[in-house]
Amino acid sequence: MFEPVPEGAHTASPVYLLTPEEYDRQDEFESGYEISGKRSIGKELQDTCEGDGRVFYPVHIESDVYHEKDAQTLIDWFREFTDDRLGVPFHNCSCYFSGNRSIHVHVPHFVHGEEQRERLKKQAEAFCEETGAKLDVSLYYRKGLFRLPGVTHESSTLQKVQIEPEWEHDRIISEATSVCTEPPASYAEVLRDVFVHRGGVTSPTAQSPKEEPHAEIHPHLDLDAAVLELVPDEREVETPLIEQREYPMNTFDAPGWLMYNAKEFSPYAYASGNPRSVAVIQVKGGAFARKGRRNGAPMVPVWFIGAIGCDGSFTKETEHAPLQLSEGNRKDFEKWSRQGYQNGDYVVIVGGQSRSSIIFSVTRTEALQAGYHLVRTEGSRKAALNYLSNRGYDVGASGSTSTTASRSGTATGKTKTIWPARENQGGAEALQRKAEHEGIDTLSHNERIRVACRLLRYGWEPTWEWFKERFGSSFKPEVTHCFLRGIVEESSFEEYNHIDVPALPA
Structure with missing residues (x-):
């Protein structure tokens, strides 16, 4: 942890906790990583630690579509994934521009062991499938490597630099081209910056490094607080x-x-x-x-x-x-x-x-x-x-893994009102107030039906005018007419018998 990062090294591995005997054996070699003509001592030790549950995976999130999407789209993905799926406040995380085509997020937490690593991978895969986000889920495999801050990318010659979530593209590139960041002196320095400074998962008192580096990950780090416990899917689903x-x-x-x-x-x-x-x-x-x-x-x-x-x-x-x-x-x-x-x-x-x-x-x-x-x-x-x-629904293409279809457009290219699936909200009156204060687009299709059913009790004209006012310049008479007529004509209740559906306005 505390030894200098080898010259020319660009990446770091997960953290493996060695026994004193393993540490001494590894220390016998001039290079603790690769031995020419022999099995890698590093891989041998990694395999043993993985089997014994002595591996800690720093949680990283990456997306390689920075040049296809704007920075804020990626940041929104990262924020939703950390806040909603991992339960980690996004403001505790550190954001980086990779120097080429990626945005990286270093989360101030580990997952411990192979079972938790696999759960993290499944969480990321499910998030991408359900939201359409493009996260790099290949990070979450055994012995996965991640790029160190401050190193220069081979393709672009730009450094991996820390950025702030609100920065736009020009500010990010300016930072990468104008700021010279020294690579970390040791891996402990990376942990200190990500976990201690940003994450606040520190021990009550600072301690000096122990004589046996295998004994702990970092002297300032509260390891119990730093480890995420991801709940398996079976516990999340109860029927x-x-x-x-x-x-x-x-x-x-x-x-x-x-x-x-x-x-x-x-x-x-x-x-x-x-x-x-x-x-x-x-x-x-x-x-x-x-x-x-x-x-x-x-x-x-x-x-x-x-x-x-x-x-x-x-x-x-x-x-x-x-x-x-x-x-x-x-x-x-x-x-x-x-x-x-x-x-x-x-x-x-x-x-x-x-x-x-x-x-x-x-x-x-x-x-x-x-x-x-x-x-x-x-x-x-x-x-x-x-x-x-x-009818305007996105039914996907053959083999699609889209998660939710919504009305967005038709084969003719005409835009239709977006009517996503139901969301649980309050009563029809509360939904009406929500649309009036926050906009009609905040209601799902079924919620608009509930509001329309409430308004139609007062007649066709006030209901028509309410929807016309809510949609404003995007109001489509033919869509609204079909929508309201369907409610009146399909209803099994007598409360709409007084309504005569008028012809569609010219």
Whole structure:
């Protein structure tokens, strides 16, 4: 730790805690890394430490798309990942420009051991799949190396320099070209700058280095506070267990029995080499699991308007049954929970081999139309996806791992209002106030339906004018007319009987 960084070294490894005997053996060699013609003593010691759980991985985050995205986009990814996924305040982290095409973040924490390293990798992969972020997940492997601050990049001849999160591109490049930063004198200096100065995970009193460098990582570092404990996915996902019951004697109770006990529909079954699955459903309840079935994978009770599996042979049409959400890392269940789908919502799920599906909510009319195309017309899945695409939904391309589809544009290039999936909020009145104070774009599609249902009690005209005022210059009469008409005509309640839907304004 405290010896000088070797001349010409650009990278550092994870931290390995050696026994006194291992340290003395390593110290016998002039170079503690590579021996010509023999097995590397460094790799031998690394393997032993990994097997015994004596390895600490400094947590780094990188993105190599700095020249494709602006700096603030990368910073937003980093902030969301550290704050929301790792539970580490982003302001405690250190940001660097790599000197070429990357932004690096040094987090003032370690993960300890191979199990925690693997969890960190899965966290980063899931974050990228769910948000579209482009983080370099190849960092999180055994013996991974990271570039030291202050070293010069071979391609650009620019140094890796520390930057502030609010800096724009010009300021970053100016810093890299005008500031000469000395490389660290020792690896302990890097730890001191990242952990002690920024992170605040220090011991109450400063101590001098001990005579045996293997005994600790850094004299000022509170190792217990510096180690992250990442919770495994299995603990994050909890679903109630529904036990198998006998088929009900009363046929009236059959749908309720079937949607918990019938053969489930899996969006991922028989996916290898096959097209994507498509399911159009109405949610009928909260998630559950069954003992001895799909390893306790989360399922949702639904009414299938229509569904076709990946291989094209497994279908459901106008029937009650469970919808399976991906087990293992359970990517789809996490997305489902975050989007807050509730009883009565109409949802489309486009699955496949990745087990990370496109999931989005639709109106009742769109669900019925998509289901009709799916099970009644030639081309089935393609016809249903084409219909949804023409309605403005991003259904992805074959093999896509997009996490959530939203209305963004159509095949004709016309921009449509962005209506993402449901988010849990308060009552319709509270949602109306939120739109009036924070903007209509802060509401999801289903939340706008709730507001519209409330306003329509007072008539078509005030509801129309409210939406027109909220959208302002982006107001689209044809979209709003279709939206409000669908609520009035599809509603099973008599409270809208007094409304005569007017013709679309010229």
